[in-house]
Amino acid sequence: MRINSKQFLPKALKTLTLAVTLGFISNAQAEFNIFACEPEYAALAKELAPDARIYSATTAMQDPHQVQARPSLIAKMRQADLAICAGADLEIGWLPMLQMKSANAKVRSTDQGLFFAAEQIDTVDQMKSVDRSMGDVHAKGNPHLHFDPKRLLGVAEALTQKLMQLDPDSTAQYQANLARFSQRWNDAIPRWEQKAKPLNGKKIIAYHSSFKYLFNWLGLEQVADLEPKPGIPPSSSHLASLLTRAKQGDILAIIIASYQSERGADWLGERADLPVIVLPMSVGGNEQSVDLFSLYDSAIDLLLAAK
Template sequence: MRTLSKLLLTSALVFPVSSHAALTVFACEPEWAALAEEIAPGATTYTATTARQDPHHIQARPGLISKMRKADIVVCSGAELETGWLPVLQMKSANPNVQSRNKGLFFAADQVDTIGKLEKVDPTMGDVHPEGNPHLHLDPYRMVEIAQALAERMAKLDPENRDTYLANAKKFSESWETNIKRWEKEAAPLKGKNLVTYHSNFDYLLQWLSVNVVGDLEPKPGLPPSTQHLASLLNLSKKTHIDAIVYASYQDKKGADWLSQKAGVPAIELPMSVGGSAQSNNLISLYNDLIKKLLEVTRRPENS
């Protein structure tokens, strides 16, 4: 028995991962954990953040380092969204699987075109992303492309389950495209509405739905609303019709509530990702809830 135990232990050290073992996924944000589970439902998936946390500012805690050390693939937004903490996790985890973008490091922003790219950046511009807006999970068309790219990357890492990953991505895309048609029909009344937003969180979503962003609660990206800036937005509301103010579930609502009260327009909290509201427990329900909450704008008496 002792000899057998030694043989088994030696085998485990030489061959640490079975060829049939499911992937271990480290997702930086909940949306990518949800997408990974669609494509690889048998995978072990860990999410580093919640929808009620600002993904720009996360501490590289020991628990996160431990989870990354075990990962076969890290799935993140990219476009420098996680630049303040992801490199620290990579370094301290010392996991060779997740150091290269050609292997186990997958950035969604690398798979599609991003909006808001900047050729030149200087410190006076605030917390901007020169590689473009990283919140691209709120564009359903880009999500189809990202799902396909993620399935192909998983297939590369785990070739024995290639057919499963690709089949699941196809199934996801077909379901997603059906939902896109429904969402676009339901959201048609939102076209042309004017919103004040908080940061650029919902730019992809609002651009897709042809909703206008006429103001931002941030005086500069990354800076909280100031009294002077809020006063300028109030003045804007007297010149330009504003239908609503929207902010993410993890953001401080004080500025939005102040402007809402003074300008007489609703302030709406929107889920930024899966789990950002009680109704958004997966990707489809996230979109369902976002559109439902935005449609509240059209039910105001002055808009009827």
């Protein structure tokens, strides 16, 4: 097709102007943008701010310690009004880089649009001193706190405060959303606890401290870790020592998270004749886990099935 350049240029300019104007209009009416570092916080945001545009930087199939500060994440963080992350240094390898590269002043500090779940509650396993020979440990405690229902509720309350601070026009809406979520959550907790009663006092072997809060809550005891040190994958000599431990015969199951390799667990499970359970690390970690409620249901059901 031949384009008449004399006509084309003004037309192109008009189109461009229109596009830019539309861009600004849609910007002005743009939704509240939420960047969640992990899917559990995207799910929590969905409960508390269902109208927001929510993006999860990671999935339940990805180790949240080992995320790359990749271009798509920079682009999403650039547009964020609020970034919700676990904190306690879980994202230390990538969040600071994203903040630096996205040049978005809104999500730089916790005074404004940055929210760390771990800062809202007391984490378990905080350490006075940390040495790397202990592995990749977090001095600020275990950041995988979303499997403790009471702590998560505390986070939900603090997150609602943050949402009201950043988007005061919708204050009533956020309060109503929190009230509804708290009600449903508080109803679910005794139901979960009742259902999980048979698990109380049972011993398990797990990979990393990914489910520490879940185990603490349900009274499960993690007697051994597939990782010789936090962050160091299972070695054959370590697995051999776990096999000796497993042969004592008091272990219920071997538990790994949806993002963890099954190799070491399968090796051990086969030799020790123990079931290997893959628990969803977060929402989206298996088919059943579509929100926080079904995530808890699924995790408890999977554990009960091992009996």
